[in-house]
Amino acid sequence: MEATRSILLLLPAVSFRSSGHCQTFDLPPCRSAPASHSLRSGDIRAPPLCASTSSSASTARGDYRGPKPKRNLVADWVSNNDEVARSLPIYVGGFALLAVLLNRTFSGIAPVADASSSQSRADILSLSLAVTDLLAGLVWLSIRPKYISPEVPEGVECRRIHSSLPDYAVHELLWAWTSLSDATCCRSLVVVYKNCCLLQIGIASEISSKDGNPTDIDVPCLTQGSLCQKAMQSGKQSYLANLSLYPGRVEFPFLPANTQALILQPIGDSGIAIIGGDTIRGFSSLDQAWITSISEKLDVTLCKLSQL
Ligand SMILES: *[C@@H]1O[C@H](CO)[C@@H](O)[C@H](O)[C@H]1NC(C)=O
Ligand SMILES: *[C@@H]1O[C@H](CO)[C@@H](O)[C@H](O)[C@H]1NC(C)=O
Numbered sequence: 001m002e003a004t005r006s007i008l009l010l011l012p013a014v015s016f017r018s019s020g021h022c023q024t025f026d027l028p029p030c031r032s033a034p035a036s037h038s039l040r041s042g043d044i045r046a047p048p049l050c051a052s053t054s055s056s057a058s059t060a061r062g063d064y065r066g067p068k069p070k071r072n073l074v075a076d077w078v079s080n081n082d083e084v085a086r087s088l089p090i091y092v093g094g095f096a097l098l099a100v101l102l103n104r105t106f107s108g109i110a111p112v113a114d115a116s117s118s119q120s121r122a123d124i125l126s127l128s129l130a131v132t133d134l135l136a137g138l139v140w141l142s143i144r145p146k147y148i149s150p151e152v153p154e155g156v157e158c159r160r161i162h163s164s165l166p167d168y169a170v171h172e173l174l175w176a177w178t179s180l181s182d183a184t185c186c187r188s189l190v191v192v193y194k195n196c197c198l199l200q201i202g203i204a205s206e207i208s209s210k211d212g213n214p215t216d217i218d219v220p221c222l223t224q225g226s227l228c229q230k231a232m233q234s235g236k237q238s239y240l241a242n243l244s245l246y247p248g249r250v251e252f253p254f255l256p257a258n259t260q261a262l263i264l265q266p267i268g269d270s271g272i273a274i275i276g277g278d279t280i281r282g283f284s285s286l287d288q289a290w291i292t293s294i295s296e297k298l299d300v301t302l303c304k305l306s307q308l
Pocket of ligand 2: 242244245280
């Protein structure tokens with residue numbers, strides 16, 4: 001898994017901007033409403049995409065704000081040797097018990113006559129410690145973490161790409177989707193940038209009429225939702241690890257109804273990626289850090305589009 005991730009990260013030619021100014025490309029303008037057509041070209045002009053070059057450039061220059069993965073040698077060893085770690089107290093306790101009994105046997109003290117001697121008091125203390133250890137081992141063996149299995153998302157396959165995107169941007173967005181869906185529990189991805197929905201891919205919920213069409217994205221309604229706004233204002237990733245605990249999940253009607261985990265990742269100042277996963281707490285801290293890096297790369301690419 002680790003190897004797959006690093007290979008995927010290296011795949012695309014990285015195209016970070018060296019100067020502070022974006023190259024501009026002329027694109028047909030996009031319509032921001034009505035929602036059902038937001039993925040096709042239209043005629044209402046969105047604000048120019050490079051209005052906020054300075055702040056998005058500063059994130060590209062290594063001012064990394066996302067979560068960082070931590071390494072803990074003991075924790076790694078324990079998670080790799082679960083069975084051994086759990087039975088360790090039993091071995092230690094059993095060995096200690098044996099040692100105390102042998103000591104008592106060979107120290108030649110009459111068992112009853114010397115019941116109040118310092119040796120007896122020490123023996124009782126050591127015995128209780130050894131037995132506590134044994135019991136702790138039994139508890140560790142009987143309590144095991146719950147395995148959380150992935151849910152099959154309920155919905156339809158969806159692959160909508162904004163029709164006026166140039167090839168390099170489409171390529172970059174599809175690369176991000178392939179990487180995320182291969183290496184993490186991500187099953188749905190939506191990218192909104194400058195009030196345009198650029199990409200809706202993966203599993204999406206079905207329109208209630210059951211005609212097999214995925215639900216459209218109402219961009220103004222989505223970006224005004226409290227969860228999205230909070231994420232975009234803070235510029236920090238927001239991770240809803242158990243989505244069913246959040247009443248705000250109604251802001252994402254286009255995701256499969258049984259989406260288990262959700263990451264809201266701001267892209268620069270005016271974009272957001274919505275990443276739905278099929279497992280509760282399925283995104284590790286490494287995945288989160290990695291998603292933040294991908295969003296910075298997407299920001300650099302999408303910033304070059306002058307208009308959508
Ligand atoms: C048993 O333990 C006591 C306390 O540490 C020690 O003084 C004694 O020598 C030990 N007896 C034997 C036979 O090892
Ligand atoms: C997630 O939230 C639901 C709803 O409250 C709860 O029943 C479930 O146990 C939670 N799952 C985990 C793994 O915390």
